Amino acid sequence: MATVLTRKERERTERENRILQLAREMLQEVGYLGLSMDRIAxxxxxxxxxxxxxxxxxxxxxxxLANEALETRLAMFERAATWPGDSRTRMAAIGAAAEAFVERYPMHFAVEQIVRSSSIWEKTSEERRQFMDACEGRCLQIVGGIVRDGLSQGDLELPPGRSAEDLVFGLWSLNFGAYTIISSSGSLKENGITDPVEALRLSQNRMLDGHNWRPLSSDVDYPGVMDQVKREMLKDE
Amino acid sequence: MATVLTRKERERTERENRILQLAREMLQEVGYLGLSMDRIAxxxxxxxxxxxxxxxxxxxxxxxLANEALETRLAMFERAATWPGDSRTRMAAIGAAAEAFVERYPMHFAVEQIVRSSSIWEKTSEERRQFMDACEGRCLQIVGGIVRDGLSQGDLELPPGRSAEDLVFGLWSLNFGAYTIISSSGSLKENGITDPVEALRLSQNRMLDGHNWRPLSSDVDYPGVMDQVKREMLKDE
DNA sequence: TCTCATTATCGACTCTTCGTCATTTTTTGA
DNA sequence: TCAAAAAATGACGAAGAGTCGATAATGAGA
Structure with missing residues (x-):
């Protein structure tokens, strides 16, 4: 009896995954507007x-799909946060994870963008929305933890009244904004931005330098660290 | 004959504006998905x-609508770029203009977000897409011009191989990302980000400090400058 | 003022998609 | 084997996008 139920449940979740997989492919091909329930069926x-x-x-x-995306990134962030080294190096590892996430799962990122701008919220279930918020919060906490480590070790300071999360918000915005613009603007190259991902890295490092987070990017080869982390994170499968 | 044509043309453009105005209101009320041609008619x-x-x-x-939005922001940037003072102060003025734009025309920003994430491009006319790119490019040039001024006056340096536009890309990403997250995340306050706009200002200043753009934010009250610029820009009507 | 060609406007129609629900088919367990 | 429960089906209603032939307004010339 128990096995029967589990078999049914297995079939159910498997079909659910098939639906999601198909929806993802469809989204890739025809975009949000072209995604049709009839066609999926x-x-x-x-x-x-x-x-x-x-x-x-x-x-x-x-x-x-967005939930899966956030879950995936959360896992990558959790892994990156344990990278050995000082707080700033671990921060670089998080940056590398963010890059790896977009490169490895471009569809995940695209879905996140859709969710963040279409007004789909009203029609969705409370649970999934909460799951979304929870993943988001956990990610913030993980990165915020690194900032707090840095603060307690005297690697950086913040102005009075500003929290570790405020700093993280800046990094988050920078990354999310950069990848959104990259994927939607057709005229970056024409305007002198030949390698936007490199420009993002520069901005990120300069922002952390501005927080006086030591060791500064002028003293350490953080791009090298990031490449190493990325290679490690993209290795399996 | 000429007057007849112009009257007709006036009527035409006036109606076009009415359509756009109506669409904007509708977008505000029911979102992109609720916008309906039947209802507009x-x-x-x-x-x-x-x-x-x-x-x-x-x-x-x-x-x-997006074109109007970009046009509006371009005008605000052009005005802010002429703010008197050193290069970094003019950069702060641009930041203030970006803030003022979102506050004064929230619908404009919302439309920009929609355009940047929905796959509406294929169905639209070449001209409007080009107009979009042109506004974007002009904005980049204006802000890039301030960076170049700073570079030529020795107020900041960039690493070899990085352009003024790369720096601007960072600011652009930071701003766009921040306002997108602000308008789509329900759990910022719960996660310790009580005043995201203030956090954005901090990140922006720290990023420019990281570029070693003098005078540094520790030496000048840039938030004060920004408030002043904003008051000035939002003054008329 | 009248005529007629040109231009503008209309809305019924087709096509597509979402989401529902009464009906049919399959599964289950006695 | 069989009746009740569960699952699957697809026809259907509603709503919106975009088309196009019919209709109305306009205005230039007679």
Whole structure:
């Protein structure tokens, strides 16, 4: 009896994964507007009603994809945060993880962008929204922890009234903004920005230098560290 | 004959503006997904066909709104760039203009976000896309000009191989990312980021400090300058 | 003022998609 | 084997995008 239930449940989750996988591919090909429940059903060779047994509407599918994305990044951040070294080096490792995430899972990042700008929130379930917030919060905490380590070890200072999270917010904004612009602006090269990812690294390092987070980027080869971390993170599979 | 044509043309552009105004309001109320051509037509008391004489599809309306947004910001940047003072102070003025833009025209910024993440590009006309790129490029040039002024006056240095535009890209990403996250994340306060706009200012100043752009933010009250610029820019009407 | 060609406007129509739900099919366990 | 429960189906209603032939307004010339 127990095994029967689990077999059913296994089938269910497996089908759910198939739906999500298909939705991801579709999203890649035809974009958010082209994503259609009818087409998903047809491609799955299931009826529409069955698809709706898994996800109450289209937005739930999108948000489920976004949840996977945030979960994936959270895992990568958790791993990067344990990189050996001083606080600033660990911060560089986080930066490398963020880069690796976008490179390794471009669709994940694209979904996150969609979720952050379309008004899909109202139609989605409370749970998934909370999951999203939870992942976001955990990520903030992880990176904030590194900042707090640095603060307690005297590697950097913050002005009175500003929190470790404020600093993290700056890094987060910089990264999210940079990749969004990269993926949506057609005229970067024409305007003298030949290697935006390199420009992002520079800005990031200069921001941390501005916080006087030692050792400064002029004294350590952080790009080298980042390349090393990335290689390590992208290694398996 | 000439006057007849101009009257007709005036009527035409006026109606076009009415459509855009209406679309903007609708976007505010019901979001991108709720924006409907039928509803625009009904509200305008014109038939759908007439609306389609102005805009070949829904995406064109969105992009037209985005064009207005970029045009507005360009004007604000042009004005801010002439603020008297050294290069770094003028940079602070640009930052203030960016803030003022989002505060004064939140809908403009929201439209920009939509355009940057939905896949509406394929359906839109070449001209409007070019206009978009042109505004973007001009903005980059204006801010890049301030950086070049600073470089030539020895107020800051850049590593070899990095351009003034690379620096601007960092600021641009930081700002765009920050406002996107602010408008889409429900859990900033819960995670210790009580005043994200203040956090953005800090990050921005620290980034410029990291570029060693003098005078440093520790020596000048740039937030005070920014408040002053903003007051000036938001003054008229 | 009247005529007629040109231009503008209209809205019914097609097509597509979302989401529902009564009906049919399959599974389960006695 | 069989009846009840669960799962799957797809026809259907509603709503929106975009088209196009029919209709109305305009205005230049007679």
């Amino acid at each position: 047809a491609e799955m060779e299931y009826s529409k009603g069955t698809i709706y047994q898994h996800f109450r509407n289209k937005e739930e599918i999108i948000l489920a | 009904a509200e305008m008391e014109y038939s759908k066909g007439t609306i389609y004489q102005h805009f070949r599809n829904k995406e064109e309306i969105i992009l037209a």
